[in-house]
Amino acid sequence: MSRITYLIGAGAxxxxxxxxxxxxxxxxxxxxxxxxxxxxxxxxxxxxxxxSGLQEPISEYQNRMIxxxxxxxxxxxKNASIxxxxxxxxxxxxxxxxxxxxxxxxxxxxxxxxxxxxxRYDAFFASILDSNLKLPDRLKILSWNYDSQIEIxxxxxxxxxxxxLCSQRLGVYTKSDNDPPGAINIFKIxxxxxxxxxxxxxxxxxxxxxxxxxxxxLAHSLICLVLK
Numbered sequence: 062m063s064r065i066t067y068l069i070g071a072g073a074x075x076x077x078x079x080x081x082x083x084x085x086x087x088x089x090x091x092x093x094x095x096x097x098x099x100x101x102x103x104x105x106x107x108x109x110x111x112x113s114g115l116q117e118p119i120s121e122y123q124n125r126m127i128x129x130x131x132x133x134x135x136x137x138x139k140n141a142s143i144x145x146x147x148x149x150x151x152x153x154x155x156x157x158x159x160x161x162x163x164x165x166x167x168x169x170x171x172x173x174x175x176x177x178x179x180x181r182y183d184a185f186f187a188s189i190l191d192s193n194l195k196l197p198d199r200l201k202i203l204s205w206n207y208d209s210q211i212e213i214x215x216x217x218x219x220x221x222x223x224x225x226l227c228s229q230r231l232g233v234y235t236k237s238d239n240d241p242p243g244a245i246n247i248f249k250i251x252x253x254x255x256x257x258x259x260x261x262x263x264x265x266x267x268x269x270x271x272x273x274x275x276x277x278x279l280a281h282s283l284i285c286l287v288l289k
Contacts, residue, residue, distance in 0.1 A: 069204040069211075077179040078172055078208055081142045088134045091168050095127050100280045123284055126167070132157075133164040144251070166254040167283055169208055175275055182214035194219050196231065202247040207254050211247060 072080055079087040094100055102120045140146040143165060150158040191197060204211065212227040221227060232246035235253045 064199045064201070066201045066203060069202060069206060071205055073181070073204075074179045074206055074208050074210045076181070077176050077210055078169065081144070084143055085134060085137045087172065088130065088137060088168055091171060092127060092130050092134060094171075094275075095123075095130065095280070100275075100277060102277065102281055102284070119281065119284060123280070126164075126284060129160045130164050130168070133161060136161075169254040170283060171275060171279075173209055173213060174279070178213045178217075179210045182210055183217060186214055186218055190218060194230075196246045200246075204247060204249050205251055207249060207251050209254065 102123050136146050137143055140149070143161070147158060147161055149155075150161060189196060189200060196202075202211075209224055209228075212224045212231065212233065215227045215231055216222055216224065219227060219230060232244045233249065233253075234245040234247065235249040236251075
């Protein structure tokens with residue numbers, strides 16, 4: 062039986078997330094939201110005891126995050142694309158690459174909560190999943206995209222809002238993982254929007270569930286996640 066590999070490229074998430082040339086514009090809108098009253102954490106709000114060693118109000122960390130986003134927005138307009146900027150920082154060994162990854166991950170997390178998922182992924186899964194809601198063994202997927210649209214769309218089939226669980230069930234692997242989580246069915250060539258603790262082998266997504274509301278609690282939880 063023949064084997065099939067799908068290559069999912071830029072624009073595959075067009076209806077849910079901005080394409081490269083639209084990112085600066087949407088990033089500016091995200092910054093405006095983060096600076097608005099309904100997402101600003103009040104001065105004096107400290108993080109809970111699960112994060113030790115926090116010396117400043119959580120509002121100060123939010124201010125720094127906003128400044129980082131403004132830097133990212135400015136640089137995104139100067140370069141051909143976010144990917145170009147990331148590669149440039151990587152080749153230079155510039156520590157600002159970490160700031161880029163954090164800012165972009167936060168941006169995509171908010172965008173994917175606010176917007177409906179890309180409908181074409183929904184149709185794609187409907188045509189290829191077997192009766193056990195698994196990808197056929199003879200089918201593999203390579204994706205250039207670092208968003209979570211694949212996992213979010215799959216959640217509609219497996220009735221689980223846990224995006225991380227969906228990632229595991231699909232066999233998603235990214236270059237930031239040290240070891241495959243089992244069978245590799247989907248490989249994200251450019252990595253994924255998230256983070257990998259130094260003590261762990263696999264990446265963690267900033268976006269834990271699609272069922273979230275863009276509000277002060279979400280802003281607080283994502284900032285605290287960055288601090289970890």
